[in-house]
Amino acid sequence: MSARVLIVDDLFPNVKLLETKLSLEYFDVLAAMNGPDAIAICEKGLCDIVLLDVMMPGMDGFEVCRHLKNNPVTAHLPVVMVTALDQPSDRLRGLDAGADDFLTKPIDDTALFTRVRSLVRLKAVTDELRSRAMASRDFGMGDPLALATAETGLNAQILMVEDRRASAERMAASLGQHHVVTLEADPHQALLTATDHAFDAILVSLDLAGFDGLRLCSQLRSLDRTRSVPLIMLAEPHDRSRIMRGLDFGVHDYLMRPVDRNELVARVRTQVRRKRFSEVLRGAVQASMELAVTDGLTGLHNRRYLDSHLGTLFGDAIARQRPVAALILDIDRFKSINDTYGHEAGDEVLRTFAERIRLHTRGIDIVARYGGEEVVIILPEVGLPEAQLIAERIRERVEMMPFSVQRATRSVGVTVSIGVAVRDPADVSAGDMLKRADLALYRAKAAGRNRVEAQAA
Amino acid sequence: MSARVLIVDDLFPNVKLLETKLSLEYFDVLAAMNGPDAIAICEKGLCDIVLLDVMMPGMDGFEVCRHLKNNPVTAHLPVVMVTALDQPSDRLRGLDAGADDFLTKPIDDTALFTRVRSLVRLKAVTDELRSRAMASRDFGMGDPLALATAETGLNAQILMVEDRRASAERMAASLGQHHVVTLEADPHQALLTATDHAFDAILVSLDLAGFDGLRLCSQLRSLDRTRSVPLIMLAEPHDRSRIMRGLDFGVHDYLMRPVDRNELVARVRTQVRRKRFSEVLRGAVQASMELAVTDGLTGLHNRRYLDSHLGTLFGDAIARQRPVAALILDIDRFKSINDTYGHEAGDEVLRTFAERIRLHTRGIDIVARYGGEEVVIILPEVGLPEAQLIAERIRERVEMMPFSVQRATRSVGVTVSIGVAVRDPADVSAGDMLKRADLALYRAKAAGRNRVEAQAA
Numbered sequence: 001m002s003a004r005v006l007i008v009d010d011l012f013p014n015v016k017l018l019e020t021k022l023s024l025e026y027f028d029v030l031a032a033m034n035g036p037d038a039i040a041i042c043e044k045g046l047c048d049i050v051l052l053d054v055m056m057p058g059m060d061g062f063e064v065c066r067h068l069k070n071n072p073v074t075a076h077l078p079v080v081m082v083t084a085l086d087q088p089s090d091r092l093r094g095l096d097a098g099a100d101d102f103l104t105k106p107i108d109d110t111a112l113f114t115r116v117r118s119l120v121r122l123k124a125v126t127d128e129l130r131s132r133a134m135a136s137r138d139f140g141m142g143d144p145l146a147l148a149t150a151e152t153g154l155n156a157q158i159l160m161v162e163d164r165r166a167s168a169e170r171m172a173a174s175l176g177q178h179h180v181v182t183l184e185a186d187p188h189q190a191l192l193t194a195t196d197h198a199f200d201a202i203l204v205s206l207d208l209a210g211f212d213g214l215r216l217c218s219q220l221r222s223l224d225r226t227r228s229v230p231l232i233m234l235a236e237p238h239d240r241s242r243i244m245r246g247l248d249f250g251v252h253d254y255l256m257r258p259v260d261r262n263e264l265v266a267r268v269r270t271q272v273r274r275k276r277f278s279e280v281l282r283g284a285v286q287a288s289m290e291l292a293v294t295d296g297l298t299g300l301h302n303r304r305y306l307d308s309h310l311g312t313l314f315g316d317a318i319a320r321q322r323p324v325a326a327l328i329l330d331i332d333r334f335k336s337i338n339d340t341y342g343h344e345a346g347d348e349v350l351r352t353f354a355e356r357i358r359l360h361t362r363g364i365d366i367v368a369r370y371g372g373e374e375v376v377i378i379l380p381e382v383g384l385p386e387a388q389l390i391a392e393r394i395r396e397r398v399e400m401m402p403f404s405v406q407r408a409t410r411s412v413g414v415t416v417s418i419g420v421a422v423r424d425p426a427d428v429s430a431g432d433m434l435k436r437a438d439l440a441l442y443r444a445k446a447a448g449r450n451r452v453e454a455q456a457a
Numbered sequence: 458m459s460a461r462v463l464i465v466d467d468l469f470p471n472v473k474l475l476e477t478k479l480s481l482e483y484f485d486v487l488a489a490m491n492g493p494d495a496i497a498i499c500e501k502g503l504c505d506i507v508l509l510d511v512m513m514p515g516m517d518g519f520e521v522c523r524h525l526k527n528n529p530v531t532a533h534l535p536v537v538m539v540t541a542l543d544q545p546s547d548r549l550r551g552l553d554a555g556a557d558d559f560l561t562k563p564i565d566d567t568a569l570f571t572r573v574r575s576l577v578r579l580k581a582v583t584d585e586l587r588s589r590a591m592a593s594r595d596f597g598m599g600d601p602l603a604l605a606t607a608e609t610g611l612n613a614q615i616l617m618v619e620d621r622r623a624s625a626e627r628m629a630a631s632l633g634q635h636h637v638v639t640l641e642a643d644p645h646q647a648l649l650t651a652t653d654h655a656f657d658a659i660l661v662s663l664d665l666a667g668f669d670g671l672r673l674c675s676q677l678r679s680l681d682r683t684r685s686v687p688l689i690m691l692a693e694p695h696d697r698s699r700i701m702r703g704l705d706f707g708v709h710d711y712l713m714r715p716v717d718r719n720e721l722v723a724r725v726r727t728q729v730r731r732k733r734f735s736e737v738l739r740g741a742v743q744a745s746m747e748l749a750v751t752d753g754l755t756g757l758h759n760r761r762y763l764d765s766h767l768g769t770l771f772g773d774a775i776a777r778q779r780p781v782a783a784l785i786l787d788i789d790r791f792k793s794i795n796d797t798y799g800h801e802a803g804d805e806v807l808r809t810f811a812e813r814i815r816l817h818t819r820g821i822d823i824v825a826r827y828g829g830e831e832v833v834i835i836l837p838e839v840g841l842p843e844a845q846l847i848a849e850r851i852r853e854r855v856e857m858m859p860f861s862v863q864r865a866t867r868s869v870g871v872t873v874s875i876g877v878a879v880r881d882p883a884d885v886s887a888g889d890m891l892k893r894a895d896l897a898l899y900r901a902k903a904a905g906r907n908r909v910e911a912q913a914a
């Protein structure tokens with residue numbers, strides 16, 4: 001995937017060298033000679049990935065990285081630290097700062113291109129999600145990016161697929177301080193375990209006895225259930241070509257044996273954060289879509305939801321000749337509650353009313369606030385006698401216990417009138433059924449309220 | 458990127474051969490020996506890409522392809538047709554059926570892997586969008602997938618970057634029958650044109666005089682403005698390695714010279730459809746998020762939107778010591794309109810009321826339906842005298858012309874009372890300002906309605 005690569009290095013020859021290499025591979029290259037310039041370019045959204053020199057005067061690479069990773073605007077950008085010496089301590093500092101990977105000078109071309117491409121591809125997949133989540137923020141759903149950036153990456157569920165017992169136990173002990181670790185030596189069983197449980201990251205040894213660990217990685221990347229779970233390969237230094245291959249088809253990271261404990265902990269944490277980052281964004285988009293069909297006061301569905309779902313549901317019932325029932329509920333003398341105790345008390349009554357209704361309805365029922373104090377319930381697969389029973393149970397439940405209002409300092413008796421109707425073979429649309437339920441409700445009101453009335457037989 | 462590849466071929470040795478090749482490259486392979494089985498696997502969502510043999514007894518490859526591409530559930534799956542003979546007529550039939558590409562037997566491995574990887578990567582980028590859009594359908598926003606699948610791919614804006622005049626004009630003539638074509642011979646100018654206008658597809662010659670067309674492709678793939686515009690390379694047969702490279706970094710398709718007119722038209726159309734498919738899905742997600750903050754009846758923002766934006770807006774005004782004004786509007790004797798003319802007439806009045814308010818507010822103002830017949834307007838950068846003027850203008854506009862109701866068969870006189878307040882240096886939150894506006898509204902009502910009252914000085 002082509003991308004805009006930002007090279008950050010205070011030495012011009014270093015910039016030039018990387019620029020030439022990347023440009024020949026059809027990457028678009030930008031350069032910054034110091035940390036503040038780099039940060040400014042990233043904040044303007046001008047690049048897709050950052051190659052960041054560690055040693056720079058003033059703000060060093062670690063500080064730049066930390067800055068980028070703590071800012072919701074730039075936290076999603078992959079950062080690859082470029083170090084002169086491959087010191088474990090440097091790696092750790094970088095990982096702590098949130099770096100996604102490392103390259104050691106002199107830079108190996110294959111490693112460079114594989115890494116950049118792999119990180120850019122992973123970014124491309126979440127870019128769409130990120131831009132939807134940013135829109136959800138504009139619509140006033142809080143700031144999912146800030147929330148996502150604040151994720152710690154701890155307390156995760158980790159699956160480790162490794163058949164070298166000593167090594168597995170040593171790694172599990174280190175990871176176990178921050179996460180819950182499941183060990184699995186058999187790759188076939190591991191695939192089942194991975195699809196059956198929700199893991200936050202999976203480590204896979206490439207040197208399993210008699211099995212190519214990379215095959216397991218590719219299966220995990222292919223299956224719907226596991227495709228978004230971060231994968232980390234455990235590899236021997238001589239395994240370079242398989243590592244590159246894995247990164248190329250979407251494995252997220254790798255650890256070289258002998259595995260350094262601290263690096264293990266840091267890399268797993270980075271991957272868990274990355275996964276949760278996406279989850280928070282996805283959740284924000286989902287939540288803001290759900291809001292569109294939810295009544296803000298009661299948490300019930302709103303009229304928009306009822307209108308858009310009832311037609312389909314009713315059409316299905318007609319096609320399959322199945323029963324369906326409608327209840328229209330209206331709180332009795334609601335205006336006088338508002339007038340006597342105030343609007344806030346009225347709101348409290350509506351919330352409690354909704355809670356009591358929920359206790360008597362199923363997941364497949366539609367329960368929607370229809371107007372001010374009116375609720376419509378649609379019951380699929382329910383005939384008239386059962387619908388009347390359900391309505392009667394709700395009516396009793398409302399009457400039985402007074403509603404507490406004004407922060408539980410007072411209580412008020414509430415009753416409800418309910419009209420019941422069921423689908424008739426002659427009905428053309430759901431509106432016909434609702435009309436009968438509305439007429440029944442009218443009769444319930446006329447007959448003195450606090451009653452259930454069903455459509456005329 | 459790893460993926461589940463479905464091989465469809467009625468001959469077992471053909472299946473076996475492809476399976477072995479793909480498996481060695483760490484793809485997950487499924488097979489179907491006939492069309493109906495293939496369709497069933499696709500509908501169950503078990504694969505990411507389809508390699509489809511043309512010649513099969515019963516349902517042939519074209520028919521299977523057409524079926525997959527016309528079904529909203531499977532239309533997003535890339536389909537590569539595998540043909541024994543590279544007949545232009547076969548290609549055309551395949552493209553007409555919606556195929557994404559072709560491979561000719563005997564299959565060249567590099568071409569196979571490049572094609573499959575490139576198509577799978579493009580799919581991965583839109584998968585997230587697709588699943589959000591499917592959720593929006595579940596929330597009752599119509600069926601964006603069906604809408605997206607019905608897109609024709611015609612009447613598009615096409616940019617053609619080609620400096621061979623005769624060839625350019627010939628291609629433009631063919632495409633011009635279905636689209637609007639812009640010709641550009643200079644690659645530097647083409648980049649500017651592409652970022653300045655919204656094109657639906659861009660064709661780029663790889664043989665521009667003194668310029669590597671692939672470089673232009675990579676720049677177009679990198680820039681935010683053009684990244685999602687489909688790219689098609691125009692290439693000579695000896696250019697195979699650059700074609701593969703282009704596909705690898707995200708170019709969508711290519712045409713081999715001499716360009717067959719019909720194939721040109723078909724491939725451009727496929728790419729335009731693909732782009733619009735994503736746009737429809739993106740629009741559906743966006744729309745369902747917008748609904749969450751929109752009042753269904755009037756189209757104004759709802760209280761949820763006001764509550765979540767007012768705090769930020771007011772905080773900014775405090776920080777920058779800028780004025781901000783609040784208007785609370787309440788239709789006079791609204792209940793009697795409902796009682797006299799019915800609820801539907803009341804709704805018509807609210808809609809007309811909202812329209813008239815819109816005429817007197819700016820894009821930066823917040824206009825939200827607050828309760829039944831109450832609207833709140835927040836005016837940034839507006840002081841008390843100006844706010845009173847705006848309120849007075851709205852009041853006049855409402856009174857001046859009767860509101861037509863009952864489908865324009867009757868009209869009813871409507872008036873509105875308005876309370877006005879502005880930010881005070883002592884205000885801690887927007888609530889303080891709203892409270893003063895509410896008091897002013899109360900005084901307007903008490904003083905006889907159809908009035909504007911401002912907060913006490």
